[in-house]
Amino acid sequence: MKLLVVEDNKPLLESIKGILEKEYSVDTADNGEDGLFFAQQNIYDLIVLDVMLPYMNGFEIVQILRKEKVNTPVLFLTAKDSLEDRVKGLEFGGDDYLVKPFQAPELEARIKALLRRSGALDIDAGLKYDEILLTGKENDVLVKGVPIKLTVKQYELLEYLIQNTGKILTKEQIFDRIWGFDSDTTIAIVEVFIHQLRKKLEDFAYHKDIQTVRGVGYILKKA
Template sequence: MKLLVVEDHHDLREAMIEMLADEFEVDGACDGDEGLFLAQQNIYDAIILDVMLPGIDGFSIVRRLREDGIETPVLFLTARDSLEDRVKGLDFGGDDYLVKPFQSPELKARLRALLRRSGALTTKQTIRYRGIELFGKEKGVVVDGQPLKLTSKQYELLEYLVHNQGVILTKEQIFDRIWGFDSDTTIAIVEVFVHQLRKKLEPFGYHADIQTVRGIGYMLVREQE
């Protein structure tokens, strides 16, 4: 799973990224403009968002995301503990609120709860699509009761498709999610890995569920019988 941390305080941002890196892949942004740009790519499972930021503030970022139809869960961070601020953040579309200073266990607990509510994380970190089961901690895959061996990137691609089943994902979204903005490879790698994943799923009959949306990208949806 992939998170975005938007926090202008360098040491705090890096500390959060470090503490979360053992469970998640984490990107960071140091101001509101960069945070909004990254969040609009819609490739994250959750966003940890400071309220007071240089440029666009956290409340405005969430409002813009919700207006764009992006429902990525947001955990607000703030140094202000007023009821008015908490209500304002939730009304703008935030999902939870954490007051600074905070302890690492509370941040992780609130984040896991937020991910469970959104469906991105189950208590067993297992997600399913038809006869396919993905086990998040081990990055293991079982298809119709049989283990399926995938590379790390193949697993991440399948996981991203399963999390977004029925949703069209652009090639750009897939590339940014799996390989990242600063990758040395090109977007053509997406087609290669989709082809590889289809070949792995073909013996089980699930390959056709990864449908090509011409000129846009891909969507995981059950083939019409």
């Protein structure tokens, strides 16, 4: 799973990243403009968003995202402890609110709760598409009860497709989600990994469900 953290206090930003990257892939931004740009790519499972940011505050960012139909869950971070600010954040489209200073276990618990609520994380059932089950344990995948071996990137690609079943994902979205904005490789790698994943699923007849949307990207749905 991939998270975005937007926080202008750089020591705190690095601290949060260190806490979260033990379990998630984490991108960071230290100002509102960069945070909005990253968030608009719609490639994240959750956004941890500071309220007071340079150039554009967190409330403005989430308002823009919701208008653009980017419904990624947002956990606001703020030093403000007033009821008015908490209500404002939720009314603008935020999903939860964490007041600074906070402890790492509380941050982790809030994030897990939001991921479960959004359906991105189901610790008990795993992530499922028909008879494909991603257990979340060391990249284990069961297809019709049979374990198959995937590389880390193949697993992340399958996870992203399943999380967005029935939705068209552009090549750019897939590339940014799996390889990241700073990757040294090119977007052509997406086609290579789609081909590899289809081959891994071919014996179970699921390769046809990863459908090409010509000139755009891919969609996972019943063929």
